[in-house]
Amino acid sequence: MEIFQAIRKDHEKQRLLMKILVDTSGETENRKEYFSELKEQLSQHAVAEERCFYSPLMESDKTIDDSRHGIAEHHEIEELVEKLEQTDMTSSAWLHHMKSLQELVLHHLAEEENEFFKHAGKVLSNQQKSDLAADYEKEMQAS
Ligand SMILES: [Fe+2]
Ligand SMILES: [Fe+2]
Numbered sequence: 001m002e003i004f005q006a007i008r009k010d011h012e013k014q015r016l017l018m019k020i021l022v023d024t025s026g027e028t029e030n031r032k033e034y035f036s037e038l039k040e041q042l043s044q045h046a047v048a049e050e051r052c053f054y055s056p057l058m059e060s061d062k063t064i065d066d067s068r069h070g071i072a073e074h075h076e077i078e079e080l081v082e083k084l085e086q087t088d089m090t091s092s093a094w095l096h097h098m099k100s101l102q103e104l105v106l107h108h109l110a111e112e113e114n115e116f117f118k119h120a121g122k123v124l125s126n127q128q129k130s131d132l133a134a135d136y137e138k139e140m141q142a143s
Contacts, residue, residue, distance in 0.1 A: 003053055003132040004117050005122070010045050010140070011109045017041060018102040027089035039081055042105070046074040048139035052132050055122070060123045066116040071106045080104060 010050045017038040024031040054070055057063035087094045124132070 001133045004113075004121070004129070006133040006136045007045075007053065008113065010041065012095040014038065014041055014105060014109065018098075018105060019089070019105070021051070021098055022095065022102055031089060033100060035084070039119060042077060042081060044140060044143045045078070047065070047143065048136050050074065052136040052139055054134065056128065057116075057120055057123060063119050063123050066119055070108070070112065070116065073088075073104070073111075077105060077108065124137065 015094075017034055019032065020039060021034050024034065050071060054067040058067045080097065084094065084097045084101060087097055
């Protein structure tokens, strides 16, 4: 497996969880469980992705900007997750913030998959692409 497929697989999990969450309402067990799963997925993925994908790509002039941009968006996502945690689930503001989070994350994932992956494909060797996939998987399992 290449690093791109490993990351895409987890992006799909995030997309699905967000799709479910924007259809929930009130402070239900369902909403709480899916939200806590999404939080886990987002934070574990960001850490593993920064270590096993962004970090080696910081070393090339062709991908340093993508890496920096991605890290800045990870922070924005984190801040929005914190905002959601501080918002009462029974208020309409919660769903409003959840929809903003979905929009931000979808934008981030699309940018990674459509632009960053394309640039990274030219920078990484085939060996690196598979080694990084193994590192990424290990990192995700460890967390
Ligand atoms: Fe990311
Ligand atoms: Fe990602």
